[in-house]
Amino acid sequence: MTTTSSPCPRVHVILVPGFAGFDALGQLEYYAGVTPLAREWQANGPPAPPLVLHYFDNLPTASVATRAARLRQYLAKRLARGTLQPGDAVALVGHSTGGLDIRKLLFDLEAEARYPGAHVAVDGNRDDALRVPPGDLLALVKRVVFLSVPQRGTNIADWLRAHAPSLPRRLAIDEARGSVLAARLSPVNDLQELAARWLGGALRSDLFLAMGDAVAEIDAGAVRGDPARIADAHEAASELQLYLTHIASDFGAIEDLAASPALEPTSPAHFADDVREAERRAWGARGIRTRSYATVGRRPYAFEPGEDVAPWKLRSPSSAPLARLVEGARGRMDAPYLSGYRACAGGPFQIPAGAPAVATVFGTGxxxxxxxxxxxxxxNTASMLWPEGEETRLVDGDHGDVIGHYHLVEARDGGPRRYHTYDLLRSDSGFTAATFREVWRDVFAFCASAAEDVAPGAAA
Incomplete structure (x- = not known):
């Protein structure tokens, strides 16, 4: 494929969501508040090349290999169509599983680039499809940002694999899909929305408020007489239905996120140390620089330093999420955070011998x-300390904070959805709007520095 060089080189920042992620479901955005912050940084920050934001809509729970293949196709289409041009630079930003998707993408492209004639076919039939060489995609990538990425897996995936067998999970998903379909055919049962909102208040959990908003937003009957908002409701319902269908059809990411090693590792979380070192060498040879941010929540349990915490077992009260809490934790933190933290605390994940057990606090050093x-x-935070090791930027916050879901913010006026963002995990970790701003300003500056690595007039 022959293309011309961009007359005005830009840095394309491609935001890749994590497990259960999406671009947007109705007004609910995965990376919330990032666009206005990018515009603010561009307007008031130091001189920098134009930043172009792209929000990649990945499959929510598919295997990392499938998600990486989808990301490869996405990039190839944008290069073939001229959105990405030689002379531009690409910065891939991955949150959680999204970071593993990026590693798998780069790993696969490197392997494919060794074969002459290898290509990604897009936009066309068997005879006239555009053929994008993997080397052309690799040449564009200059920066990779890892946000809260389980580089060595996470115990919560092992816990879910053990305690959420596939049949009950499928039944629950099928029930949810049926509810969405029923809501499209008739007015939403107010009790569904009220129950979700009541649970949100009773359990102090914004997660249930988000569920209530999802029910309300797909109710076309609530905006009767307004064709535009009726269309929005139908679109939100279609997005939610498709999202649930994807989850029902492929839940392979749980295996790829587990801390226990796989027999045949296809997920970068399970790569051996020599393979990881080969990854780093390949990135260096390509001029790809990385930056990692690790998030650590407030400790709700009275675990001791160095303690080998027992896994949470449903039939063991002494390992339950309400056991061994520090004073005041139950009042400051919600049930989803306590449950998730406890599931992460015990399990197969261990800090590997020789791996760092120290990180650098963001903003203080x-x-x-x-x-x-x-x-x-x-x-598990220690799982995030790769490839930067002790230089990983440590941020006090939970898994949702760094992507903008650290506080409750009202939605746009006039619609059935009450909130635009949520404090999805109430961790009492001290994450604020100022923290969010500073972290993302740091991300933008790192991504913008990619322009320094692109030679003027570069062409394929």
């Missing part, structure tokens, strides 16, 4: 020790 049982409520 302080070195802080990390325990194997530390987490952000979803991912």
């Amino acid at each position: 302080e070195r802080r020790p990390i325990e194997a049982w530390d987490s952000d409520g979803i991912v």
Whole structure:
């Protein structure tokens, strides 16, 4: 494929969501508040090349290999169509599983680039499809940002694999899909929405408020007489139905996120150390620089430093989420955070011999020790300390904070959805709007530095 160089080189920042992720479901955005922050940084920050934001809508729970293949197709289409051009630079930003998707993408592209004639076919039939060489995609990627990525897996995936067998999970998903379909055919049962909102208040959990909003937003009957909002409701219902269908058809990410090693590792979380070192060498040879941010939630349990915490077993009261809580934790933290933290605390994940157990606190430079049982409520924090090791930027916050879901913010006026963002895990970790701003300003500056690595007039 022959293309011309971009007359005005840009840095394309591609935001890749994590497990159960999406671009947007109705007004609910995965990366909430990032666009206005990017515009603010561009307007008021130091001189920098234009940043172009792309929100990648990945499959929510598919295997990492499938998600990486989808990301490869996405990039190839944008290069073939001229959105990405030689002379531009690409910065891939992955949150949680999204970071593993990026590693798998780069790993696969490197393997394919060794074969002459290898290509990604897009936009066309068997005879006239555009053929994008994997080397052309690799040449564009200059920066990779890892946000709360389970580089060595996370115990919560092992816990879910053991306690959420496929049949009950499928039944629950089928029930949810049926509810969405029923809501499209008739007015939503007010009791469904009220129950979700009541649970949100009773359990102090914004997760249930989000569920209530999802029910309300697909109710076309609530906006009767307004064709535009009726269309929005139908679109939100279609997005939610498709989202649930994807989850029902492929839940392979749980295996790829487990901390226990796989027999045949296809997920970067399970790569051996020599393969990881080969990844780093390949990135260096390509001029790809990385930056990692690790999130660590407030400790709700009275675990001791170095303690080998027992896994949470449903039939063992002494391992339950309400056992061994520190004073005041139950009042400050919600049930989803306590449950997620406890599931992460015990399990197969251990800090590997020779791997760092210290990270650098973002903004202060302080070195802080990390325990194997530390987490952000979803991912063991020590699992995030790769490839930067002790230089990983440590942020006090839970798994949802860093993507903008750290506080409750009202939705746009006039619609049935009450809130735009939520404090999805109430961890009492001290994450604020100022923290969010500073982290993302740091991300934008790192991504913008990619322009320094692109030679003027570069062409394929």
